Amino acid sequence: MRSTSCFFVCYILALLTVRCTAADSSIPTRIIKGFTASPTSSNAQFEPLLADITGVFAFGFLHIGSAKLDLAVIHLPSTQQVWRANPFNLPNWGNSTTFSFVGNLVLTDATIQDGPVWASKSAGGDYLSLSNNSNLQIYNSVGADSSLWQSFDYPFDTLVQGQKLSSSTTASLHTADKRYTLRIDIAYLALFMEFQGGQELNYWLHTALKAHALKDIYAQVDPRGFLGIYYVRDGVRIDQIPFDSFERGNLGFHRLTLQPDGNLYAYYWNNNTWVLVYTAQTEPCGLPGICGAYGICIPGSPFHCSCLVNGTDGCLQTDSGDFCGNQNSGFSVVRKSGVTVEYTDIMETIAVESLDECEKTCAQSCVCWGALYADTTKNCYIMDYPIQTVEKSGTAYQGYFKLRSNDHGVVGPRKKHQNKQGHPGVIAAVVIFTLSFAGMVAYGGYWWWDKRRNRLPVIQLGKAPKEETAAEPIKDPGTK
Incomplete structure (x- = not known):
């Protein structure tokens, strides 16, 4: 009981530490080209490097497991992650890992590999900022109306309101282990379970009602409580998946998240907790990996x-x-x-x-x-x-x-x-065994025939066979 209480107290303190640190005015709302940082606290769950101007979202180092980290954007009031870089090799939580902004975002760990473990692969950026809907963006100081790169184009497991998932790109939602994915094609949204070697299992499908076979579509979470499906070209809505929050007014910030078990959930934030308003697969037994x-x-x-x-x-x-x-x-x-x-x-x-x-x-x-x-x-x-x-x-x-x-x-x-x-291999073994067995049978047959040959009458051409005579019985010593 004491250990449980201690764990609960430590957990609350950790949450308070994250919130207070992120809300600190010393956390910048803009990162300038040339910035570098490494994690400093060994026991922090999240170290913010950048915050949006409202203080609701922050970008920084997220502790993964006991000794790894990832770059992430989190929702500060709930500490819920809404984006991660999710490199193939997670770097270590320590001084060997460095985040740099050199016109693009670069994450390195010399103890794992030479060169970046992850990079945004953008160029020419002058500063990095975080919008009030969690979009991490790189801008050039000249013509800053549009970003050079944005995290919304590279989703992790979550689609937040205002973010698009389009069939015109290769982007998809995926779990951290890349076991499950949510993809959008020109006519449908679908959940897949992925296997090594390229095999996949499609276990949930939503076909867009008015989709045209030659037109790209995109999906977007609407704060009014639904996932809208639209044509890319003109933005016309052709279908929607309603949530339980549909037509109930603007209840709060919505997100759609692919859970580690492969199910797809929608939530909204009611200023206290995330309220579940949609479940793609309502029966747990309908999940292929449950x-x-x-x-x-x-x-x-x-x-x-x-x-x-x-x-x-x-x-x-x-x-x-x-x-x-x-x-x-x-x-x-x-x-x-x-x-x-x-x-x-x-x-x-x-x-x-x-x-x-x-x-x-x-x-x-x-x-x-x-x-x-x-x-x-x-x-x-x-x-x-x-x-x-x-x-x-x-x-x-x-x-x-x-x-x-x-x-x-x-x-x-x-x-x-x-x-x-x-x-x-099996066929060869069978053939070898068969030939060996046949050879043994042939040799055994020859040996038996040779023995019999010495006991059979000798037949000479032109002469009658010589009859064998029975052996004389052994006489009793008392007889004459």
Whole structure:
């Protein structure tokens, strides 16, 4: 109890430290070219370098974990991060790390690599400022009406009101581990789960109602309580996703955030806390990673997790690859009735006549990891990605899931399969074994024939065979 109380007190003090430090008038509202800084306090959660003129947002060093840092913009009243640079290699929290403004933003750590670990890749900037809606911007002193670079064009996991996410760029929202992304295309918004090797799982999709196949669109959070979708060319709104705050007046500052579990939430700030007003996937079991790879999510409040396949620590983990090529062609099969996913309507679907046909379709495809068969519609839903969480449901669906031979899992009896192309190493081993066995049989046959040959009658041409005579019985010593 004492440790819990101490933790709570320390946490409150940390929040107060962040707020008081950031609100300090010594924190500049503009950074001039030539500025450099390194983190100074070993126990600070955030060290501000720049604040907006209202004191609501600040830019600076954000402590990540126990010893790393990132450049970030945070909402000071709540300490909620709304933007991060998120380099591939996070630098260390210490004197080895330096932030510099030399016309562009540069973050270096000599203990990790030579050269920048992250840079804004802009040029010609004279000063850096932070707007009152959290946009970090680089300006040239001449013609400062438009910025040379802005953080709004490079979002992290959050889209704030006034910020655009456009199909005309490669920008997307993404989690820190880049496991989940929110992307916008010319006709839709979509959530994806990413895998190594370029595979992806689309588990949520919103199609813009009036989108034109040849026109770029963008999405923007509106303070009136909705995510608007507009044409880039003329700004005409063609669709919207309403929040619970829709048509309730200007309640407060809104943001749309992609959570670490892959769900998409919208909030507004009511001057005290962030109020949740939108959830993209309302059922937790509809999130593909909620119970991990080869997991089963059992709906309820709260939901529960079990495993399709047990691994050494929880469910079997697999994250990439396929069944193509010589190294991955072997697999086993796990079958499970009464499981499905929430996003079958956006999966690849094939009309089949039976469960057997659905299974064969997947078995013969080296990029297929599994399939769901719907008894009522005779649809076969193809999973062309490593198996993730499925949801327990009624008996309308039958699940067929592949398990790579080089993965180690524990399930019930499994039927062994092999892709038709076979494995050259296995084929060679079989051939060598077969030839060796044949040689042994041939040698054994010759040895038996040679022994028999010495006991058989000798046949000479033109002569009758000489008969063998029986051996005389051993006489009893008492007989004559």
